[in-house]
Amino acid sequence: MADIDPRLSDTSKFPDPVYKETVLKPLFDGAKSHHVDGFRRIDRAHLVMLVETGILDREIAAKIAGALEAIDREVDPSTLVYTGEVEDFFFLIEKELKARIGVDIAGRLHTARSRNDIDHTLFKLGLKEKIDVLQGKARKLLAAMIDKAESEKATLIVAYTHGQPAQPTTFGHYLSAAIEILIRDIERFADARRIVDLSSMGAAAITTSGFPIDRERVAHLLGFSAAQRNSYSCIAAVDYTTSTYSAIELMFLHLGRLIQDFQFWTSFEVGQIYVPNALVQISSIMPQKRNPVPIEHLRHLASQTFGRARTVIDVMHNTPFTDMNDSEGETQGMGYEAFASAYRVLDLLAALISQISIDPERVDQNIRRSCITITELADSLVRIEGLSFREAHEIAAATAKSVVAAKGDLPGDGFEPFLKAFEHSAGRKPSVDLQKFREIVSPEHFVAVRARFGGPAPEPMAAAITAYREKLATFEAAANAAAEYEAAAAAELTEKFTALTGA
The missing domain is CATH 1.10.275.10 (Fumarase/aspartase (N-terminal domain))
Structure with a gap:
């Protein structure tokens, strides 16, 4: 046949x-x-x-x-x-x-146009709008964190390393660390937005057009900062998508770590953070329970956001460098779900941080029983007694070991073990007396002497808060300028189009 x-x-x-x-x-x-x-x-x-x-x-x-x-x-x-x-x-x-x-x-x-350049321009318009909403919410979270850091700059907490009490610091100092990451995350979004903010119109299918089009004019009327230069790149280089979702992925990975700390700090055994009743749910069977479940929702929503953003990036993996459906409608729509959960996390986290407080009694108990000011004892012995740090460290370690074994606390029960350890190691009595010992191992002293750049003492903290507020003001000014530019472009487009209709 x-x-x-x-x-x-x-x-x-x-x-x-x-x-x-x-x-x-x-x-x-x-x-x-x-x-x-x-x-x-x-x-x-x-x-x-x-x-x-x-x-x-x-x-x-x-x-x-x-x-x-x-x-x-x-x-x-x-x-x-x-x-x-x-x-x-x-x-x-x-x-x-x-x-x-x-x-x-x-x-x-x-x-002189194609669905290729139309589609990528559509997706960029959609992403710009969503990025601007997300950035606005991120700035509100940043403002809430800065306000809390300033109001809690002298509030003592226990800082943990490897899941164990490590050193005392302040809640303001801790939050400042997270503030600096959020600032960098916002800057990453600004970088991504600059890539999104380039119009693909005029690229047509791949190579522009033989007609004398004005690509910059269309870009301006649509509110873009400029036309994307290379026409092949306009329809093939989907880094405007990967940059955006990479920025989401990193922001919510980082916020998830902060949220995880809050979960740990609200546990009964730690009790460092107090969550007000407005953000606590009760058990249906156990009357003693205060469940800060908004923190759990924050954790899983941050993870969902991360996962959705990661999925968009994974879809882009091993795709050809050309116009392709992999980066288009359904993938973009899937990515919008990452923005939806991101908005919820940013709003709820800003509300939570504004309302939580530190329980000073629990912090004091945890500091006393964990001997976490012992580092400053070693440092002070170097400065006051002229010992090497290694010898001072061994004296401090022996002191802490004795206090923990006796289930005591360092200020009240540490001086006698300290004298014994010092005389055994140095072969003499220390010049540090009981009053000086208690001052050295107090958490207030620990924080106050750490006045170096980036430390928790009042001077570096004041400088840090000022710097953070300046950054926030810069972000707000840039957002306002972009909004004004786009509003003016929209008004011009309306004016020019209306003139064509003869209205």
């Missing part, structure tokens, strides 16, 4: 019903849910540019503009149901245009 060319015998019609339900309909629903405004802005900006460059006659453009306005008035995207009559949302708008002004005029809107 002779081979038959399948192209000659193919009687199937687009779309295949399974393909329609599994791919086309979800993509259509995603476009109408997330990108209607982006399509509208792109159509209008492109039309204005076509007229300004002389590619399109103003009279024809006026008919297209009027039809676009009619579609906006008459078609409610939320009510649309995908039928398969057209391939996607883009072709639906084109179909509506054709119905109002005819095929010849309607088809001129698509001069």
